[in-house]
């Protein structure tokens with residue numbers, strides 16, 4: 001846990017969130033500023049600033065973040081209609097919170113193309 005990190009605090013329950021899932025590796029909760037009817041953030045419980053910090057030892061947590069997606073998508077009833085997965089990294093990627101996270105966004109038709 002990094003003391004000042006808001007997502008670490010959410011993982012630890014020190015900050016409130018609408019939590020949808022938690023296990024020993026990952027936590028999923030609703031985004032505070034949703035851009036679509038479904039907007040969920042999936043984070044590793046252990047602090048990683050961004051995808052730049054990923055190493056092979058994080059493979060299980062990173063894999064869990066992805067394999068959780070279809071379960072959440074079915075719960076949100078967007079598995080069939082579709083959704084977008086986004087991971088922003090660094091300034092050019094417009095990452096605002098420096099704890100790696102995967103956005104699961106759905107419930108409306110996305111803009112195309114990316115960018």
Ligand code: DGP
Pocket residue numbers: 006017018029030031032033041087088094095096097098
């Ligand atoms: P990004 O730009 O990829 O770093 O996205 C950060 C997201 O985190 C953004 O969509 C808003 C969300 N967010 C920021 N602070 C909080 C918070 O305190 N609680 C929750 N649930 N979401 C937050």
